[in-house]
Amino acid sequence: xxxxxxxxxxxGSQFDAAYPALSALRHGDAKLIGExxxxxxxxxxxxxxxxxxxxxxxxxxxxxxxxxDISELLEQACRRGLLSxxxxxxLGGAGLGMLAxxxxxxxxxxxxxxxxxxxxxxxxxxxxxxxxxNMAQLQRLARRIVEGERCGAPYLVATAGTEAAVGSDLEDxxxxxxxxxxxxxxxxxxxxRVYARKVFVSNGSLASCFVVLAPLDxxxxxxxxFAFLVDAETPGVMVSRVEHKLGQRVCPAAEVxxxxxxxxxxxxxxxRPLTGRTLDLVLGASRSVVGAFGAGVAxxxxxxxxxxxxxxxxxxxxxxxxxxxxxxxxxxxxxAQLARASYVQALLANSRFGLLSLxxxxxxxxxxxxxxxxxxxxxxxxxxxxxxFVSHEASRLVRRLPSSSIAVASAHGSSSKVSTSRLAQENxxxxxxxxxxxxxxxxxxxxxxxxxxxxxxxxxxxxxxxDLDVFAKIWTSPGVEPW
Amino acid sequence: xxxxxSSVGTMLCDSARGFLRRHGESLRQLDxxxxxxxxxxxxxxxxxxxxxxxIVPAGAGRDDFDASMLADLVCCVxxxxxxxxxxxxxxxxxxxxxxxxPCPRANGWLALDPYSEPDHIDPNLRIEVTDRGAIRLxxxxxxxxxxxxxxxxxxxxxxxxxxxxxxxxxxxxxxxGEPIPTLGFRGAGTCDLRVxxxxxxxxxxxxxxxxxxxxxxxxxxxxxxxxxxxxxxxVVESNRVAEHFALTRIQGGRPIGEHDAIRRLLLRQRSAxxxxxxxxDACLAEPQAWLPALQLARQAACEGTDLxxxxxxxxxxxxxxxxxxxxxxxxQASLLLGRSSVLAEPPKVGSGRPA
Numbered sequence: 001x002x003x004x005x006x007x008x009x010x011x012g013s014q015f016d017a018a019y020p021a022l023s024a025l026r027h028g029d030a031k032l033i034g035e036x037x038x039x040x041x042x043x044x045x046x047x048x049x050x051x052x053x054x055x056x057x058x059x060x061x062x063x064x065x066x067x068x069d070i071s072e073l074l075e076q077a078c079r080r081g082l083l084s085x086x087x088x089x090x091l092g093g094a095g096l097g098m099l100a101x102x103x104x105x106x107x108x109x110x111x112x113x114x115x116x117x118x119x120x121x122x123x124x125x126x127x128x129x130x131x132x133x134n135m136a137q138l139q140r141l142a143r144r145i146v147e148g149e150r151c152g153a154p155y156l157v158a159t160a161g162t163e164a165a166v167g168s169d170l171e172d173x174x175x176x177x178x179x180x181x182x183x184x185x186x187x188x189x190x191x192x193r194v195y196a197r198k199v200f201v202s203n204g205s206l207a208s209c210f211v212v213l214a215p216l217d218x219x220x221x222x223x224x225x226f227a228f229l230v231d232a233e234t235p236g237v238m239v240s241r242v243e244h245k246l247g248q249r250v251c252p253a254a255e256v257x258x259x260x261x262x263x264x265x266x267x268x269x270x271x272r273p274l275t276g277r278t279l280d281l282v283l284g285a286s287r288s289v290v291g292a293f294g295a296g297v298a299x300x301x302x303x304x305x306x307x308x309x310x311x312x313x314x315x316x317x318x319x320x321x322x323x324x325x326x327x328x329x330x331x332x333x334x335x336a337q338l339a340r341a342s343y344v345q346a347l348l349a350n351s352r353f354g355l356l357s358l359x360x361x362x363x364x365x366x367x368x369x370x371x372x373x374x375x376x377x378x379x380x381x382x383x384x385x386x387x388x389f390v391s392h393e394a395s396r397l398v399r400r401l402p403s404s405s406i407a408v409a410s411a412h413g414s415s416s417k418v419s420t421s422r423l424a425q426e427n428x429x430x431x432x433x434x435x436x437x438x439x440x441x442x443x444x445x446x447x448x449x450x451x452x453x454x455x456x457x458x459x460x461x462x463x464x465x466x467d468l469d470v471f472a473k474i475w476t477s478p479g480v481e482p483w
Numbered sequence: 484x485x486x487x488x489s490s491v492g493t494m495l496c497d498s499a500r501g502f503l504r505r506h507g508e509s510l511r512q513l514d515x516x517x518x519x520x521x522x523x524x525x526x527x528x529x530x531x532x533x534x535x536x537x538i539v540p541a542g543a544g545r546d547d548f549d550a551s552m553l554a555d556l557v558c559c560v561x562x563x564x565x566x567x568x569x570x571x572x573x574x575x576x577x578x579x580x581x582x583x584x585p586c587p588r589a590n591g592w593l594a595l596d597p598y599s600e601p602d603h604i605d606p607n608l609r610i611e612v613t614d615r616g617a618i619r620l621x622x623x624x625x626x627x628x629x630x631x632x633x634x635x636x637x638x639x640x641x642x643x644x645x646x647x648x649x650x651x652x653x654x655x656x657x658x659x660g661e662p663i664p665t666l667g668f669r670g671a672g673t674c675d676l677r678v679x680x681x682x683x684x685x686x687x688x689x690x691x692x693x694x695x696x697x698x699x700x701x702x703x704x705x706x707x708x709x710x711x712x713x714x715x716x717x718v719v720e721s722n723r724v725a726e727h728f729a730l731t732r733i734q735g736g737r738p739i740g741e742h743d744a745i746r747r748l749l750l751r752q753r754s755a756x757x758x759x760x761x762x763x764d765a766c767l768a769e770p771q772a773w774l775p776a777l778q779l780a781r782q783a784a785c786e787g788t789d790l791x792x793x794x795x796x797x798x799x800x801x802x803x804x805x806x807x808x809x810x811x812x813x814x815q816a817s818l819l820l821g822r823s824s825v826l827a828e829p830p831k832v833g834s835g836r837p838a
Contacts, residue, residue: 060664150501167796169734173608178736198799209513246792246801253801313605316645316826324824429785432814436822437598437626440815442517442664443674451664454792454810455800463746 015016017408017481027076035096039104042080050076052111055250059114059448060433062249067205070250073115074206078149082119082157083288084142090376091139092146096358098285099347102292106340109296110113110303113452114250116293120271121202121251124286125157125211128227131281132270133395138227141209144381148208160198160256162231167200170213171283171461172468177222183214183258191265194228196258197240202459206255212258213274213280219349223275229267236261247451261480270395271439277403280410282472283354287413287460288350294420297453299341302332304445305434312438319434332427339420346416354409358397387398405478411473414466416436421456421463428453495552498532499559510564513670514808518662520672521570526592526632529567535592536572549766550705554712558763561716566670568713569819573597573628573671575652577637577819579702581651587676594629594636594654600821601639602647602699608678610640610648610692618689620650620680630659630674638678640692649698650691656680667808668798668816703820707773710819711763714784717816718756721791725752728795728806741793748794757789774826781817788813 054073061068077083086101087093096104102121109116123144129138141157148155161170168335169179183196196214198204209231216224232238241255270278306329314320319325338430350356375381384390428450439446474482503510506525513519529535534556551574555696561568577593595601608622624638633654639647658677665673680689729740729749730735739745762780766773788810792799797804 060517149754162797162811165733167734167798178734180733203812246802246807314603316605322825324827329826342817425789429814433822433824434819436600436604436818436825440666440818441626442666447666450814454789454807457793458797458800462793464748464793468744475804 003338016352017349020352020412021345024352032097035100036103039085039096039100040086040107041053042082043104046077046080046082047111047115048109048309051108051115055112055115056368056443056445056448058250059247059406061441062252063244065248066244066252070118070206070454073118073187073250074154075152077152077395078152079121083122083149084146085152085372086123087142087146091142093142093376097351098289098356098442099344099351102289102343102347105289106292106296106343107142107301109293110300112250113293113297113449113456116341117248117298118203118251120293121159122157123289124282125159125209127282127285127355128159128211128278130359131267131278131398132227132274133391133398134269135394136204136216136251136266137269138390139382139385141229146210151204153205155208156203156206157209157211158201158203158256158257159213160196160201160204161213162198162200164197164199168461170463171279171452171465173222176225176276179214179221181201181218181221183212184217184218185214185226187216188262191263192228192268194230194236194258194261194263195286197255198258199313200243200253202253202257203252204256205242205252210237210256210258211269223273227269227274228263229269230261230263234263246454247448248455277406278398278470280406281398281401283415283469284354284406284410285350285356287417287466288343288346290456290460291339291416291420292412293348294417294424294456295336295339295343297424297456298332298336298420300429301424301449302329302336304449305332305431307331308435308438308444308446312435323373325434328430331355332430335423335430336426339376339423342419342423349412350409352409353405354401356415357405357409358394358401387466402479404477407473407477407480411470414461414469414473417460418457418463418466421453424456425450486636493535495556495574496559497555498534501526502532503560503563507563510567510670513564513566514761515802516669519601519670520631520662521567521670523632525567529571530591530830533815534571535578544600550708550770553706553708554708554763554767558712558716561713561816563718564838565713565717565816566668568716569597569668570629570632571814572709572713572819574633575709576702576706579705580637580698581583581763584619591634592629594627595631595638596624596626597628597820598626598818600699601649602695603825605763606639606647608638608640610642610650612642612692617682618680618692619682620652620689623675623677624657625675626673627659627676628668628671628673630654630657630676631672632634636676639695642692647695648692649695650689650693651687652678652680652690656688661808665815667811695814703826704773706820707770707777708763708766711759711766711777711780712815713816713819714780714813715756715759715763717809717813718752718759718784718787718791719811720754721788721806722756724805724809725749725791725794728798732795732798745794748790752790752794755783755790758783759787777820781823784813785817788790809819 084093085096089095105116105120145157163182165180169175186193195211210227212230215221238257239254240257243253283349309320309325310318314322351360427478431446438444474480502799509522557568557572574593576597577595611619624666636652636654638650638652641647648730662674729745730738732739761779762776765776789805792810795804795806798804
């Protein structure tokens, strides 16, 4: 007999917010699972054939020289079309949704987290462009990424936000109010001049284009923070340093100097300042992807620990036969499953309520699947897509997203990022406890995984900043029910 | 931080301070290299200062051992170079095991694998004793710390019937590989080595095979305070870096140390530091409970140094921050003397692969 919901049970949108994974079934895209399988297959092949076999070698080279050439790795990624997986068919990409892409990234992160970040981090920059609703620039970048990929010259976009005195400040509106920006932007006829020294720019030394976050008025950063697009070839752009860091060395973190870079008005992504709402939209999605990284590390750690535990003999039997080792491995597997559940839920929440709900609208995706890409490359189609009308409509759609929906999506993203980073790190620590001295050897791969994973609880806002976000979004946002 | 109150202990710590004034900068620079070796002048200086002198007289047991002196020395050195502290600790680990063996006391540096549990893990060395008493010893040994400087190595080998035995060996009789890159302790010179001996009987170059007995467990009980002291020193340094950063990094118009979240992290780190010290003190006060006491120090050190990075945020992830090296070294140090899980297993001393 069907159960009738009563007033004490979750219903409608509240139910969807509490169980986004189930809600996705209600609103689901029938092709989703096939896409996910495709992405996992692609990324797993890349992991097994390129990323994992070369990971320790690249890591060692980049330890000695952080700016070492990794073009071989990027060329392989280009050949397999991995930089354009999420770009719509119409613009020449594979048109995969963010859930499919993230599942693929999880499998890549299981082999090499740094490589997963290398390929994914320009998605953060593209998400900022998308969240401003600037379709003209988004399409220009998408076409360049696709073109670059086809000719083996990867076109990467990097986000330049952090400064020496501005770190997590950017990710919390209260901290942003007091942030001490060193950068500033001067308006001039027809455009702007950007002055900034940005640090920890992921892929900074590889990027062809930067999304620079800087205030027009340093005294009022929260009210005057804008995003600007700066091509790496613009006079005044200089990579001044590539950092020596603990892990994820294959994804270089650079200090990039913007010394009076002249950019046209069209390269300011939005005429309105970046709001907390825009950043929430971006971070809700990008933190969910970091969740996929965490799950990948947790999975990779347990897989390789179980494999290595068969090779060590303790008192005449394989380590894997020891009860204590079995207990620890079971715990690691449980951690990996929790991490997976967490980030899939976060991505589905974002597909339902956040930025991805706009990008992955079932009707838009249907059009993208069926309209041939050559048609979209024709001049009239390009003119239409790059018109101010389309950008205006996209901005309007972004603005129409209810604040409570954005809050739910953001909270799920932050929560997933925090929990998966903890689970990933715990699994790396457990691997060390299971395997002992073997896991301390860099050649084992376990030491690298531990070093790589340590960044998960720092980037995209430290876990403490993410905790603040979860509380703010769940308990203080109007219209959001914690349960 | 000094806990020993004997004149010898004080003398050791004084000599360590002078030593670090001479070599501190060279020791710190080792961490910037992937797999450096400890400079010979430092190794020689350690030997001349008497830090390698036997702590356990031949034939003596735990009662004659003042574990606090070595713990103080290790703690003092580890604040600058956990790698060198681990070398000294490893030497004394081997020395404690050898102290009770019926063989001539070895001079100079000793080396062994301090991370695995030689009394539990089946070695990759095979030993055969022929009818005429000659020895055939072949195979490999891994993660041997101090092999590059050692005169003698302490290794375990597997007899054909599956019993594990101890041997001591002149380091010159082995082929020692290049130092292996490891997570932490850069400069300790961890190496793999290959042994191919057929017919050795000179007691200056080879001794054994000896039954393992309880020697490793006794040595661990003696060395646990030093291992905990090393961990304690590492957390002290991590905390020093974090507190300095918390005072000087301004966010939201005030030092981050005044932010609630960072205050809580600093509090947790201080607690970890105290737990680490408590672990060291418990290792000394209750030698029979050395394993849970050392485990407390291990967990606290891993948490404390993890917090050390977290307090610095992105800056903590950079190699020049001074935070990430303590994170790595704490994890390396937390396996010194062996895995807690293996050591907590019911003792199977002397047992091995079934015949």
